[in-house]
Amino acid sequence: xxxxxxxxxxxxxxxxxxxxxxxxxxxxxxxxxxxxxxxxxxxxxxxxxxxxxxxxxxxxxxxxxxxxxxxxxxxxxxxxxxxxxxxxxxxxxxxxxxxxxxxxxxxxxxxxxxxxxxxxxxxxxxxxxxxxxxxxxxxxxxxxxxxxxxxxxxxxxxxxxxxxxxxxxxxxxxxxxxxxxxxxxxxxxxxxxxxxxxxxxxxxxxxxxxxxxxxxxxxxxxxxxxxxxxxxxxxxxxxxxxxxxxxxxxxxxxxxxxxxxxxxxxxxxxxxxxxxxxxxxxxxxxxxxxxxxxxxxxxxxxxxxxxxxxxxxxxxxxxxxxxxxxxxxxxxxxxxxxxxxxxxxxxxxxxxxxxxxxxxxxxxxxxxxxxxxxxxxxxxxxxxxxxxxxxxx
Numbered sequence: 001x002x003x004x005x006x007x008x009x010x011x012x013x014x015x016x017x018x019x020x021x022x023x024x025x026x027x028x029x030x031x032x033x034x035x036x037x038x039x040x041x042x043x044x045x046x047x048x049x050x051x052x053x054x055x056x057x058x059x060x061x062x063x064x065x066x067x068x069x070x071x072x073x074x075x076x077x078x079x080x081x082x083x084x085x086x087x088x089x090x091x092x093x094x095x096x097x098x099x100x101x102x103x104x105x106x107x108x109x110x111x112x113x114x115x116x117x118x119x120x121x122x123x124x125x126x127x128x129x130x131x132x133x134x135x136x137x138x139x140x141x142x143x144x145x146x147x148x149x150x151x152x153x154x155x156x157x158x159x160x161x162x163x164x165x166x167x168x169x170x171x172x173x174x175x176x177x178x179x180x181x182x183x184x185x186x187x188x189x190x191x192x193x194x195x196x197x198x199x200x201x202x203x204x205x206x207x208x209x210x211x212x213x214x215x216x217x218x219x220x221x222x223x224x225x226x227x228x229x230x231x232x233x234x235x236x237x238x239x240x241x242x243x244x245x246x247x248x249x250x251x252x253x254x255x256x257x258x259x260x261x262x263x264x265x266x267x268x269x270x271x272x273x274x275x276x277x278x279x280x281x282x283x284x285x286x287x288x289x290x291x292x293x294x295x296x297x298x299x300x301x302x303x304x305x306x307x308x309x310x311x312x313x314x315x316x317x318x319x320x321x322x323x324x325x326x327x328x329x330x331x332x333x334x335x336x337x338x339x340x341x342x343x344x345x346x347x348x349x350x351x352x353x354x355x356x357x358x359x360x361x362x363x364x365x366x367x368x369x370x371x372x373x374x375x376x377x378x379x380x381x382x383x384x385x386x387x388x389x390x391x392x393x
Contacts, residue, residue, distance in 0.1 A: 021309070061125075063100045064137060080129070083317060103127070147161050147162075147348060153169065189243060189245070191234055192222075267291045270293075274293070301356075375387035
């Protein structure tokens with residue numbers, strides 16, 4: 001693909017991702033039952049599983065989502081489906097038809113949905129959300145030569161032709177360590193729970209620290225409800241560390257904060273570092289975390305998207321809804337500008353990347369991604385950007 005062609009696609013996608021609410025009225029036909037109405041509680045009414053179509057264009061794209069889970073409706077899946085509708089309407093595209101499929105939040109459902117979509121002529125698979133479902137969808141899509149843009153945060157689900165659009169912990173860790181190194185940090189301790197997310201984050205930090213000549217002085221792992229002893233071991237290091245990395249979920253951070261205060265770890269002397277999981281009101285007001293740094297997408301893009309979503313559907317989107325929005329926007333832009341090579345590997349992995357609601361991103365040939373992330377500092381219940389997200393990669 002030529003640079004001129006790719007530049008046109010990138011400009012088109014940038015326009016799609018940043019259009020204001022007025023553009024939501026532009027003409028893209030939406031067919032099928034759709035969730036445009038609301039129930040008595042004011043929530044958007046979801047479409048029947050497996051019976052939904054967006055658009056009427058000649059290029060067919062599958063959108064595989066967990067619309068149901070355990071026999072009931074999935075708020076996450078419905079929110080992502082709504083975001084896809086919003087993206088298509090704002091694009092004004094008449095090039096694509098989105099085949100919305102319910103994977104029932106199971107690998108078998110994902111496999112069946114992918115097979116059905118390919119049978120209907122889908123050229124590209126968007127979704128699923130969960131790692132096991134992504135692997136199942138890939139078992140069908142890869143032999144058929146259909147690329148997948150999935151939403152799992154589990155990097156092991158990625159492979160050539162199966163691209164992850166999600167927020168990967170590896171990206172969060174690399175960004176925060178890169179910034180810490182630029183601020184002169186030389187020695188870090190890791191305080192991590194015993195869970196899969198922390199396993200990945202700990203490995204990523206060790207690799208990132210090695211690349212930037214930062215010493216990992218101590219790794220302390222703890223079970224839920226038993227963090228204080230690990231914090232005491234870190235406190236015993238005294239001046240041997242200048243930073244402390246804590247890859248913990250927002251819900252567990254109040255307990256961690258109490259332990260940090262109890263053991264005398266002062267965030268004014270030891271720089272506390274985290275990931276995008278901390279972009280949560282439960283974390284931002286914790287006493288021990290005032291002054292802490294973490295990497296995250298800049299909030300402005302999501303805030304603008306959420307405002308337009310609320311105007312259309314009368315409810316708040318889930319945080320991951322932008323993944324569906326961005327992937328549909330990208331698929332529509334490439335269908336419009338790239339002809340028959342629209343979803344080829346060289347188009348999808350062009351190093352210039354794309355710009356979405358959460359900023360710039362690009363896919364790597366191995367299926368992983370890179371995202372432009374900001375670094376923010378926690379201050380009195382809010383965050384301040386101290387290193388803006390890059391506008392290009």
